[in-house]
Amino acid sequence: MKWTGRFTDYNLHSFQKDLISGIIVGIIAIPLGMAFAIAAGVKPEYGIYTTIIAGIIISLFGGSKFQIGGPTGAFIPILFAIVLQHGYENLLLAGLMAGIILVLMGVFKLGVLIKFIPRPVIVGFTSGIAVIIFSGQIANLLGLSDIPKHENFLPNMREIIMHMDAVNLYSILIAFICLISIFISTKLFPKIPSSLVGLLVSSIVAALFFSGQVATIGSAYGAIPSQLPQLQMPVITMERVLTMLQPAIIIALLGGIESLLSAVVADGMTGSRHNSNRELIGQGVANIVTPLFGGIPATGAIARTATNIRTGAVSPMSGIIHGVVVLLILMLFAPYASAIPLASMAPILMIVAWNMSERKTFAHVLKTKTSDSLILVVTFLLTVFTNITIAVQVGLVLAIIIFVKRMADVMQVDKVELEEDLPHVVQSNNTNNDHISQHRVNASPTELYPDIGVYTVKGPLFFGAANMFEQSMIDLLQTEPKVLLLRMKKVPFMDTTGEYNVANLIKRVQSYGCIVLIAGIQPQPLDVIKRTGLIKTIGEQHLFARTDDAIQYAKGKLGYNNENT
Structure with a gap:
């Protein structure tokens, strides 16, 4: 594969930026990877394996300079259903088959189809994801632990309201310290990543003064495993392949759509341009290799990709570093990472959500008061209150219907005038x-x-x-x-x-x-x-x-x- 443009003018300063971004995203990816794995019905370490292997491979072979790959929340309902119906071993086979399908999609250049998704759908989808990320951190900010988690926005908000009597003031204080540290660092030390400063300062304060008083990664998700991934080959038979074909197609389609939408979001945040077909191939290779180490299906992660960009990444090296960081923490520093308060993560991800919300573009399209505004609002609301798959599908169908009506309205036959506007x-x-x-x-x-x-x-x-x-x-x-x-x-x-x-x-x-x-x-x-x-x-x-x-x-x-x- 060609690497042209991915490391143009790359130097030591660029590597330093990628190093900082990779470290921050790697730290953030650990609890997310474990949480997604648990929610999908498999062991938490499998989410870590996916983060390491898929994250590195997607950055190496993908078509976006800034894409961070790994397990994502969009996959949870699908993977959970597969595990319940077919078991974990068949999930591995479905993931491998989905990887092959993604590679074929890239080879046959189906990635260009993403360019036909209207901008209001992209903006509505992205803004909805931002709301989900922001609202998903409220419980951690308030220190609400052991509350039931749901797939949808409203049930999660209902759980938070029902458990308001269990608010942990220490968690709120830690989150506030992190937030203030971020703002002060941004003003006084603009060249130092403010997110890392906030994470370190608040973690140290929590360890020194509030030990045992706030929920940490370790207390919420269990101890981070310290074992390296073990190579394992799924059992492949024709019967199992036919059984898992439909789930594999669903995983491939959702993974392809989410990764390409994430790449489009990255393009919008950076002004770059991704290679859609190479991105599908990179995602496919990652999903072929990851199940061999017990990992679950992976795709481009919008929140982590946005964090990667906001913390200064300049090339795919940051994604590679993020996977290496997770591997090193897995092997050597699990106890220290386990001590990071969840309340410290909350303001960092909330700022990321605010920055990726595309609020200006949202208002820009909304003020036109056209059918594009309707597409934007519908996609946004469905993303928040249902799921991204339904949101994108309905948004596209609505855009097509409105487009057909528009073309019918503007279609006309004009008489050819003999006199040209510009005779000279x-x-x-x-x-x-x-x-x-x-x-x-x-x-x-x-x-x-x-x-x-x-x-x-x-x-x-x-x-x-x-x-x-x-x-x-x-x-x-x-x-x-x-x-x-x-x-x-x-x-x-x-x-x-x-x-x-x-x-x-x-x-x-x-x-x-x-x-x-x-x-x-x-x-x-x-x-x-x-x-x-x-x-x-x-x-x-x-x-x-x-x-x-x-x-x-x-x-x-x-x-x-x-x-x-």
């Missing part, structure tokens, strides 16, 4: 792209106006074509014109995903001093850029009804003499 402009570069064709001001072969780039955009700018639009424009804008004119007369429709990509393009070209002009924009796209505020970024004075007027304005801005025409 001819096509000089015909590309194979159906959405974009480049035009130049034509007077002679020497191109009298090389600083003016004129582009005609054709077709609706919606979630299926928006990425193509942005990437095609970036590919074509190699000359960095001083004025960019977008002819949008033939764009009948734009959604918030299309607006997002147009906004990214405009900010990119404006960063090097380029003036953006728009000619002939239709009422619906104009309404969208007004609702989102993009029109202020462009400037209302840069919108023109006709291309001729925009060309004259551009020539005036650049100081071209009219005699040159």
